Amino acid sequence: MLALLQRVSEARVIVDGETIGEIGPGLLALVCAERGDTPAEADKLLAKMLKLRIFADEAGKMNRSVQDVEGGLLVVSQFTLAADTSGGNRPSFTNAADPRTGLALYEHFVARASAAHALVQSGRFAADMKVQLINDGPVTVPLRIAPPGSDNARGLL
Numbered sequence: 252m253l254a255l256l257q258r259v260s261e262a263r264v265i266v267d268g269e270t271i272g273e274i275g276p277g278l279l280a281l282v283c284a285e286r287g288d289t290p291a292e293a294d295k296l297l298a299k300m301l302k303l304r305i306f307a308d309e310a311g312k313m314n315r316s317v318q319d320v321e322g323g324l325l326v327v328s329q330f331t332l333a334a335d336t337s338g339g340n341r342p343s344f345t346n347a348a349d350p351r352t353g354l355a356l357y358e359h360f361v362a363r364a365s366a367a368h369a370l371v372q373s374g375r376f377a378a379d380m381k382v383q384l385i386n387d388g389p390v391t392v393p394l395r396i397a398p399p400g401s402d403n404a405r406g407l408l
Contacts, residue, residue: 252296252356252397253283253332258305258390262325264374265381272372274323279384283332284348284356287398293360296396300324301368305390313390317368324364327374327382328357350377 256278263273280300284293301318308314317324333347348356354376365371374380 252288252292252360252395253285254296254300254394255281255329255332256300256303256305256392256394257281257384258387259325260385260387262323262382262384264325264327264372265383266375266378272325272327272374274325274370274372276320276387277322277324277370278317279325279327279382281327281329281332282357282360283329284353285333285346285397286348287401288348288352288356289398290356290359292396292398293356294363296394297360297363297367299394299396301364303392303394305392321369323370323372324368325372325374326357326361326364327380328353328376 259274259277259279261275262279263270265271278300302316304316305313306315306317306320306322330344330347330353333344334342335346336342347353357376361371361373
């Protein structure tokens, strides 16, 4: 699975003019399931995300996690993270999981995140979403957890 994390002062996701998810300080997590991903990859990605030390400590060093700072987590599905642009100017999305698998893994991820972290909000899978954020830093970190033996098992984007 792929994620693009953005440390934010605030973020929200809007569908049909209605805010459906909103956080204050914390992480906006754009997530994408790839072909071959299973709940195991989703769980590993979440564990890494929750423990990633990208928030400042008292000395101003990035040494605290979203859990340490009790920040929010806004999870938004983003299949376009699987884009392959190596073949020209039009991205291919064949590396993305099929919609049914993608939905199941997204729902699994959000459920596990909600069980593991106090403040979790989410977008709506396959909806036309408008995402608003104030990037803090800016700090943006890509993550990839791939199934063992896959072509994508290189750890980071």
